[in-house]
Amino acid sequence: MEINPRRVLSTSTMVAPLAARLLAGERGAVARAIRLLDDGDPAGLALLKAIYPAAAAARVLGVTGAPGSGKSTLVDRLIGAYRARGEKVGVAAVDPSSPFTGGAILGDRIRMQRHAEDDGVFIRSLATRGHLGGLSASTLDVLTVLGAAGFPTLLLETVGVGQDEVEVNRVADTVVLVVAPGAGDSVQTLKAGVMEIAHVFVVNKMDQPGADQVAREIEQLLGFKDRGPGPAAAWTPPVVLAAAGDGRNIDQVVDAVDRHAAHLHATGEESRRRRDRARLAVHEAVRARLDADLAARLPDALDHAAARVAAGTSDPRSEADAIVMALLR
Numbered sequence: 001m002e003i004n005p006r007r008v009l010s011t012s013t014m015v016a017p018l019a020a021r022l023l024a025g026e027r028g029a030v031a032r033a034i035r036l037l038d039d040g041d042p043a044g045l046a047l048l049k050a051i052y053p054a055a056a057a058a059r060v061l062g063v064t065g066a067p068g069s070g071k072s073t074l075v076d077r078l079i080g081a082y083r084a085r086g087e088k089v090g091v092a093a094v095d096p097s098s099p100f101t102g103g104a105i106l107g108d109r110i111r112m113q114r115h116a117e118d119d120g121v122f123i124r125s126l127a128t129r130g131h132l133g134g135l136s137a138s139t140l141d142v143l144t145v146l147g148a149a150g151f152p153t154l155l156l157e158t159v160g161v162g163q164d165e166v167e168v169n170r171v172a173d174t175v176v177l178v179v180a181p182g183a184g185d186s187v188q189t190l191k192a193g194v195m196e197i198a199h200v201f202v203v204n205k206m207d208q209p210g211a212d213q214v215a216r217e218i219e220q221l222l223g224f225k226d227r228g229p230g231p232a233a234a235w236t237p238p239v240v241l242a243a244a245g246d247g248r249n250i251d252q253v254v255d256a257v258d259r260h261a262a263h264l265h266a267t268g269e270e271s272r273r274r275r276d277r278a279r280l281a282v283h284e285a286v287r288a289r290l291d292a293d294l295a296a297r298l299p300d301a302l303d304h305a306a307a308r309v310a311a312g313t314s315d316p317r318s319e320a321d322a323i324v325m326a327l328l329r
């Protein structure tokens with residue numbers, strides 16, 4: 001591949017000052033960094049290397065649940081609550097429900113609009129999804145940028161469908177599952193996987209009929225379940241009735257999240273979860289690196305291999321062996 005010397009020069013000379021501005025918490029630097037990552041600019045990757053250690057102190061609060069359950073409204077309330085006690089808040093909202101119209105993103109923006117002028121809040125909506133079961137690599141990168149820029153609390157809104165809930169559990173320190181009363185949201189339809197990863201249940205829209213019933217059903221399910229041995233077993237997920245719409249019981253949600261954070265810290269579970277998160281980041285980086293090397297160094301390899309496999313003269317695994325060997329040479 002041709003290397004553009006001007007680009008390499010600009011990369012090496014711009015990254016250090018940008019990293020310094022970012023670590024100092026400059027908003028312009030945050031926006032610039034995210035733009036570089038969006039553009040796939042090599043400077044973005046160099047920047048991530050420089051700032052990664054500074055992001056370690058941030059805690060990630062995942063907010064997941066079905067579309068329409070009130071996640072964005074709750075996130076907006078949580079921003080308000082954390083700001084009220086003086087904490088800066090970064091938000092990454094991954095909403096894949098309308099990647100073509102951008103409608104969901106627009107909705108998130110409007111719901112969180114009242115924080116748009118607040119320097120202590122940075123909100124980023126992401127429509128793109130990667131192969132890591134829902135959460136794109138860029139999501140992790142955005143969290144890294146915000147954490148390094150000094151946002152100690154990071155809210156990650158994701159739709160709890162498919163693999164997302166499993167991934168959000170690996171990325172977040174605490175997972176809040178938002179459930180609302182009404183059609184399609186009954187507890188029976190909650191998949192076992194979602195139940196298991198939630199640390200705090202929020203039964204939202206308590207102003208609507210059926211909320212109490214939903215809360216009781218969740219509590220029953222939690223009571224029947226054997227949560228297994230080990231220190232993690234000591235945490236019983238609280239079920240909080242709330243109304244993000246009018247702000248009712250948001251303080252109870254915040255309190256439940258705080259108690260879970262204290263529990264993580266006291267049991268050593270915090271460092272275990274953070275190791276899991278680091279592992280996910282390394283694994284994703286390895287895949288991305290292999291893909292990039294493949295595209296740059298063996299651009300025709302997949303096509304040639306595909307022709308042989310389709311013709312019945314080879315098989316995918318043998319081709320993979322050969323490609324990886326060639327990359328390693």
Ligand SMILES: Nc1nc2c(ncn2[C@@H]2O[C@H](COP(=O)(O)OP(=O)(O)O)[C@@H](O)[C@H]2O)c(=O)[nH]1
Binds near residue numbers: 065245
């Ligand atoms: N009645 C009621 N409606 C709510 C409440 N919280 C959110 N909503 C409404 O539910 C709809 C979906 O909310 P949104 O936050 O976009 O849900 P999301 O798709 O999970 O992010 C919106 O019309 C909200 O105004 C609540 O506490 N009570």
Ligand SMILES: [Mg+2]
Binds near residue numbers: 071
């Ligand atoms: Mg939303």
